[in-house]
Amino acid sequence: MWTKLPEKYFKDLKGKVEFEEPLSRHTTLKIGGPAEVYFEPQEMQDLIRGLDVASALGLQVHLLGRGSNVLVRDEGVRGMVVHLAGRSFARVKREGARVSAGAALSLPRLLRKSISFGLAGLECLAGIPGTVGGAVATNAGGRWGRISSSLDALGILNKGGEVHRLERTEIDFSRREGALPGPILWAEFLLDGAEPGFLLERTQEILTQKKKAQPLTRRSAGSVFKNPPGEEAWRLIAEAGLRGRSCGGAYISPKHCNFIINRGGAKAKDFLILVDEVR
Structure with a gap:
């Protein structure tokens, strides 16, 4: 479909590398043509190396979470599609009322963790099958609230391969394309204390209403x-x-x-x- 890329550039990359990988396998719609290059880094250094390869070959980089809010055209995507798949990108930890979550962490898991911690503010994410990174990039949510309401900071990988902390006040959620200066690595949320039982009940209430109204x-x-x-x-x-x-x-x-x-x-x-x- 495209001119074959020199495989020597990719042989040292750790993680999954596929050429002309059907993106229908990686979206909830199960629609979409192939990615010229599909890359799943396992660790931070793998991601940095992959982005360096893309830059050397002049490949545009496209980030893909769980593909839950994406339509891929039938002709596919030119460039490198990067999906953060390693466990190192899906860690979650708590420090008091703050919860830090890796960009690849699924929203259902983040919500379960925050409930178990007795921390409120993310219940609006119930029923959304995306990842933390994708949810922040699109300001996921709806009538019950949006993820930006609880967001306190982001970890962004800049062009120099360094992690930059971006405060909530520095993020313009009114923009979409090009709103962030690099891939999201993690997000930090500032939440409120609440009883886990109450949070579970509230989450189930939102999910029940969504199931009644939406084809989830x-x-x-x-x-x-x-x-x-x-x-x-x-x-x-x-x-x-x-x-x-x-x-x-x-x-x-x-x-x-x-x-x-x-x-x-x-x-x-x-x-x-x-x-x-x-x-």
Whole structure:
């Protein structure tokens, strides 16, 4: 598909390195063409070496968490897709009311840990299947709150291969593309004390409400459209008569019209046709 890259540059990289790896294997939608290079570093030094290789070859770097809020085009992604897979990127520790979590830590695990610590503030993440890094990069959340409300600092890998601490006040969550100066390595949250039993009950309440209203067990990328001011996107889509509308293997969820589902065999083009139709 692309010009074959010289493998000598990759032979010393520790971790998983694949060429033309189908990204449908790495997203919750199960849609997407191949990555020119797919890299899963196990340790920090592996990540630094991989980024150096990408720079030497002129490869654009794309970071991928659990792929829960991503649509990959059918033609794939040129450059290097980096997925932090090693345990060293998924550690979690507590110091008083502060919880530090690695970028690769799953949100369900972070939430379970914070509940066991008796610390409140992350319950809004219930039912979101992403990672800490991806959640911070997109300011994950919804009607119950957003992750930025509890965030205190980030660890960022700068271009010199050094870890830079970025304070919450230095982060502009109104931006998306290019908002951060490098890959997120860890996030630090400042939380409030609460009884674990109360937190568990509150989390279950949020999750129950989400399960009733959203197709959480289906192959999707979560909510597709932002809510316009004073409106709800799902309601506007339903009022337009598009509930259940399908294209190829993709369809607009009858349960929640702001979700587009892959029923099996869907292509990114099917998804995008539905997006254009809604717009």
